Amino acid sequence: MGGILKVVHTICPGCSVGCEISLIVKDGKVFDGNSINDENCLQWKGYYKIIDHEKRLKKPLIKKNGEFVEATWNEALNLIAEKLKNYNPEDIVFIASGKCTNEDNYVLKKLAESLKAKIGHCICNSPKVDYSKISTTIDDIENAKNIIIIGDVFSEHALIGKKVVKAKEKGAKVTILNTVEKDILKLNGDEFIKVDDYSKIDLKYVDEETIIIINAPVGNIDEIIENAKAVNAKVLPVAKHCNTVGATLIGIPALNKDEYLELLKNSKFLYIMGENPALIDGNILKNVEFLVVQDIFLTETAKLADVVLPAACWAEKEGTFTNTERRVQKINKAVDPPGEALPDWIIIKKLSEKLGIDLGFKSLEDIQKEVIKMTT
Ligand code: SF4
Known part of the structure; x- marks a missing residue:
C-alpha cells in the first residue's frame, strides 16, 4: 500500500462536548479515524464523511437571471463590496455561527462592528446564559x-x-x-x-x-x-453546537429562535456564515434585498442567495472551539479544502480588504490571542 499516512489530532464538531478525535489521512484524504470516546458516541464519523462529499461547494457562485453562475473570488467579493455600500448600517445584518471557529466568528464580528451593522448567532434550544x-x-x-x-x-x-x-x-x-x-x-x-x-x-x-x-x-x-x-x-x-459557547463569549449576541427570526426579518442586506435559517421558515428571508451565504454546501438558504461563497469545513482549517465547559480547544487542519473553498475567516478578511477596512490583525495567531483573552 503506497502513500504516506498522517494522523491529525483535532476536535469533533458534532456537539458542545468537544471530544478529541484523530483523523487518519492518506494521499490528501481522510479515510478513517478514532475518538477517545468511541465507546460512548460515534457521531463524529458522520462529520468526517462531509469532508470529501461530492456536493461540497468548490467555487463562488453569483446568481444571474435566476441561475447560479460560477465566478472568481474577485468577481464575487467585488460584487458584495459594491452592494454593501448601498445600505445603511441599520439594514445590514451578519449572522455568525456556533458551528464555526472562534476565529471565524471573531473576524465576522470585527467586520460587523467596523460597518456598525447588526450581528447575532442563533443558540437554538440552548440555554441562554452568561x-x-x-x-x-x-x-x-x-x-x-x-x-x-x-x-x-x-x-x-x-x-x-x-x-x-x-x-x-x-x-x-x-x-x-x-x-x-x-x-x-x-x-x-x-x-x-x-x-x-x-x-x-x-x-x-x-x-x-x-x-x-x-x-x-x-x-x-x-x-x-x-x-x-x-x-x-x-x-x-449544555450548549447545542461545538462553538455556541465561544461565539457567545466573544460577545456576539446569543439569540433564541424568536430573536433570530426577528433579526433576519428586519434585514435588507444579509450575510450568513454557516447557518441555514430557510430550514426553520422558508418565508423569513422574503424581504431581504441582497443575500450572501458562506457555507460548505448549497443549503436551502444558499439556494436563495445572490452570492454563495465556498467555505472550508472543520477538518480543512486551523482554529479553536470553546466547549460547554468553556475549554478552548485547538482544531487542526487535516486536508486542503475542495476546489477554491477557503476558511471562513480568510473569506471575511478578503471582503474587508475590498471594502478598505483594516480589521487590525495580520495572522491567525493575532486573532487567537484576542480570542483566548475573550473566551477564558
Ligand atoms: S457528537 Fe459530541 S459527544 Fe459525540 S463524539 Fe462528537 S463531540 Fe463527542
Whole structure:
C-alpha cells in the first residue's frame, strides 16, 4: 500500500462536548479515524464523511437571471463590496455561527462592528446564559449524588448521558424534567417530572451534592444559577453546537429562535456564515434585498442567495472551539479544502480588504490571542 499516512489530532464538531478525535489521512484524504470516546458516541464519523462529499461547494457562485453562475473570488467579493455600500448600517445584518471557529466568528464580528451593522448567532434550544459565570465540568457529573436534568442529554449529547448513567450506577439519584416523556428519559431517571414549558422551572432538593444539567431554553436560568450558588450546587448548561459557547463569549449576541427570526426579518442586506435559517421558515428571508451565504454546501438558504461563497469545513482549517465547559480547544487542519473553498475567516478578511477596512490583525495567531483573552 503506497502513500504516506498522517494522523491529525483535532476536535469533533458534532456537539458542545468537544471530544478529541484523530483523523487518519492518506494521499490528501481522510479515510478513517478514532475518538477517545468511541465507546460512548460515534457521531463524529458522520462529520468526517462531509469532508470529501461530492456536493461540497468548490467555487463562488453569483446568481444571474435566476441561475447560479460560477465566478472568481474577485468577481464575487467585488460584487458584495459594491452592494454593501448601498445600505445603511441599520439594514445590514451578519449572522455568525456556533458551528464555526472562534476565529471565524471573531473576524465576522470585527467586520460587523467596523460597518456598525447588526450581528447575532442563533443558540437554538440552548440555554441562554452568561457562560463566564460557569465553571462546572462534565467530569463533575460522575461525582454528584443528586443529578437534575432539565431537557434531554441522552439523545443530544451522548457523552454527557453516559456520565449520568455512570453516576447512577454509583448511587446518584437522577431527576429529569422535560416537556415530553421520551422512553429514553424515563429509562435513565429515578424520577420524571413533566413540565408544560421551560419558561419558569422550580427546583426542589438542591444541595451541595447536586449538579443541575440544563439542556433546554430555561427562562429563569439566572435565578437557578444564583440559588444553586447559595447552596454550593453545581450548574452545567449544555450548549447545542461545538462553538455556541465561544461565539457567545466573544460577545456576539446569543439569540433564541424568536430573536433570530426577528433579526433576519428586519434585514435588507444579509450575510450568513454557516447557518441555514430557510430550514426553520422558508418565508423569513422574503424581504431581504441582497443575500450572501458562506457555507460548505448549497443549503436551502444558499439556494436563495445572490452570492454563495465556498467555505472550508472543520477538518480543512486551523482554529479553536470553546466547549460547554468553556475549554478552548485547538482544531487542526487535516486536508486542503475542495476546489477554491477557503476558511471562513480568510473569506471575511478578503471582503474587508475590498471594502478598505483594516480589521487590525495580520495572522491567525493575532486573532487567537484576542480570542483566548475573550473566551477564558
Ligand atoms: S459527544 Fe459530541 S463531540 Fe463527542 S463524539 Fe459525540 S457528537 Fe462528537
